[in-house]
Amino acid sequence: MAYVDHAFSISDEDIMMETSYVVNNRPPIKEIALAIALFAFGALGIVVGVIMAINRVGGDRAHGLFFAILGGILFIPGSFYTRIAYYAYKGYKGFSFANIPQV
Numbered sequence: 001m002a003y004v005d006h007a008f009s010i011s012d013e014d015i016m017m018e019t020s021y022v023v024n025n026r027p028p029i030k031e032i033a034l035a036i037a038l039f040a041f042g043a044l045g046i047v048v049g050v051i052m053a054i055n056r057v058g059g060d061r062a063h064g065l066f067f068a069i070l071g072g073i074l075f076i077p078g079s080f081y082t083r084i085a086y087y088a089y090k091g092y093k094g095f096s097f098a099n100i101p102q103v
Contacts, residue, residue, distance in 0.1 A: 001078070002013075003060075005032070011021070013035045020039055026097065027085065027088070027089065027097050028097055028102065030103050031081070031085075031100045031101070031102060032081075032085045033088055034103060035077070035078050035080075035081035035082045035085060036078070037078070037084055037091030038075070038077055038078025038081075039074075039075065039076045039078030039079050039082045040072050040077025040078070041071070041074070041077050041078075042071045042072065042074030042076070042079070043071065043075055044071065045067050045068065045070050045071020045072075045074060045075070046067075046068050046071035046072060046075060047072055048071070049065065049066070049067030049069070049070070050064065050068055050069055051064070052064030052067055053065055053068065071082055073089075084099050084100055085100060088100075
């Protein structure tokens with residue numbers, strides 16, 4: 001008779017004891033709100049910065065360039081995560097709310 005180590009075997013009782021696994025794909029509200037805010041303020045910063053640079057608000061173009069760069073820094077992650085949230089909401093293949101990092 002062959003030796004069988006029962007310490008590492010899985011029986012029917014072990015399978016019955018486990019709870020059912022449910023995938024939670026609820027939208028993360030705080031993270032999506034942050035992504036939309038970054039997107040909106042970034043776009044606003046770019047537009048205001050360009051207008052300030054063209055009209056030389058503050059005496060030179062440096063103030064406008066600063067606002068445009070700051071707007072770009074806000075706009076890039078905001079647009080990226082807003083796009084992921086939108087595609088996950090629409091149900092596109094390969095996109096999930098789990099791809100958005102928690103705050």
